[in-house]
Amino acid sequence: MNEENDDITVLYVDDEPDLLELLVIGLERESDRLTVLTETSAADGLDRFRDADVDCILSDYAMPGGTGLEFLRSVREIDPDVPFIMFAETGDEHVASEAISAGVTDYVIEKAIGGQHELLARKITANVDRRRAERRAQRTNERLREIAGVANDALWMFSDDWEELLFINEAHERLFGQPTEELRDAPDSFLDRVHPDDVDRVRQAMERASDGNPQSVEYRVHKSDSVVVWLESHCTPIRSDDGTVRRLTGFTRDITDRKRHEQELASRNEQLDGFASTVAHDLRNPINIADGHLGLARQQFDSEHLEASARAVVRMEELLEDLLSLARTGDEIGDTRPIDLAEVVRAAEDNVAMAEASLAIEDTATIECDPTRLKEAAENLLRNAIEHNEGRVEVTVGTLSGDGFFFEDDGVGIPVTEREAVFENGYSTIEKGTGFGLSIVEQVVTAHGWDIGVTSGDADGARFEVTGVSVDQ
Structure with a gap:
């Protein structure tokens, strides 16, 4: 033919x-x-x-x-x-x-x-x-x-109410330890394999999918009496021309190795946090003693050497704070929730010595984030603008057409050749800088799954743009 x-x-x-x-x-x-x-x-x-x-x-x-x-x-x-x-x-x-x-x-x-x-x-x-x-x-x-038969992921299709199984490949049996024929006879029987603590969350995701909302859910499954695995399911509702949900299609994959890695990383971060706190405590004692004796000595003697020593002690304290912050930051974020960008920025302003600097919020939006971590990044962006510009500087914060937000100042700006290097640990162009502030900012941004870049502002100052953010204006 x-x-x-x-x-x-x-x-x-x-x-x-x-x-x-x-x-x-x-x-x-x-x-x-x-x-x-x-x-x-x-x-x-x-x-x-x-x-x-x-x-x-x-x-x-x-x-x-x-x-x-x-x-x-x-x-x-x-x-x-x-x-x-x-x-x-x-x-x-x-x-x-x-x-x-x-x-x-x-x-x-x-x-x-x-x-x-x-x-x-x-x-x-x-x-x-x-x-x-x-x-x-x-x-x-x-x-x-043929493709479905050799796929590692379970590929499936259900009716809009989950009461009829329209398609399933052989990977389901490998992931759930359940024969596919058993699932065909009772399409919701896979829930019997889901960990009791996760069943309600999976059911809620199924209900939201039936209502037409794409879903992604992680949960544990008992493949056997002795084997528990982590699975991740993604579901996309398929609609008819009139918008009615006709069927539900998606895939399920094994994420046990990823969850194990996440747990190991969380454990290491917890250990690092404890270690950093212990070291900080042990170092602060001699720093405080040195600072106290320097204060007494400066009351009795007037010497430029004592002044230099005092500045060195302050510098040690700043480095200690930044190192402790960097160690505690890690690559993880806590629970996220919707919060107003302006609220986070104003809270950060309260923790920064603004001196002659001023803050203007051009517009705001609701952002899904870890508010504590985002405030930490905002504090460092404000400090960066203040420390790298002499005299009065104005910092402007605003949104990027539904894709993110920006911090911009009207200072001297950042040369094109240095814009990638500014996020490196220890990189600083000023003598008093620790070089960790923007590194912390990048870690916070990356932990949220966002991106950050540097460009020039309207007044040729530094402009930091955070993109890949879902904002509700």
Whole structure:
């Protein structure tokens, strides 16, 4: 069957040579897609069908040496689906009934053919195009099933109410330890394998998906009495033209290794936090002692050496605070919630010695974030603007068209060659800087799954843009 292009090859069998010629001319004139082969007997037509690549057959019914009905039955033994259009001199109901029983595609009364080449050409192209589409769909389904059969993820499709399983691949049994036939019989039976503490959360996600909301949920599953795994399911509702949810499709994957890594990382961060707190406590004692004695010495003596020592002690305290903050920051964030950006920025302002600096909030939005961590990043951005500019500086905060927010100052700006380096640990362009402030900012931003970049502001100052943020203005 010719499927690589739109061309259609038609085999026309009729024992009347004049009718053959007329119909061939008429069909090929009606459509340049059609090429018509001809034979004058059922036997010759069957031989031609075996040898040629034929997309559709036209056959007369009454022919010597074998009727069109016998020809049809012989063709169907070779190809049950090739379009076969039969025409007869009269509308004999018995002949039509037998033709339908034998698998005819269409039945046309011969006396009505004259002048109706357009109709016949339309029937041929419609039937051939339909068969080609069905074969393409069948091949696509076969390929998808082959892919689904070797996929590591469980691929599934349910009815909109989760009461009917429409499709599941073999990976389900490997992930859940449950036979797929058991799931077909009871589509919600996979919940019996879900950890009791996670069942309600999974059910809520299913209900939200039925309401038309895409869902992603992580949960534990008892594959057996001794094996518990972490799975992650993503569900996308499929809607009809009127917006009604028709079915629910998605995939489930094993995330046990990822969860184990997250738990190990959390444990290491907890240990690091404890270590940093202990070290900070042990270091603060000698720093406080040194600072106290320096204060007494400066009351008794006036020496530039004592002043330098005092500045060194202050510097040690600043470094200790920044190192402790960096150690506690890590790559994790706590619970997130929607909060107003302006509220977070104003709270950060309260923790920063603004001196001659001023803050202007251009506009605000609701952001899903860890407020404590975001306030920490805002504090460091404010300090960065103050410490890297002399005299009065204004910091402006605003949103980025639904994609994020920015911090911008009207100071000296950051050279293009240094914009990537500013986020490196310990990098600073001023003597009193610790070089950890913007590194902490980047960690907070990255932990939220956002991105941060540096550019120039309207007044050529530094502008930090945080993107990839879902904001509700």
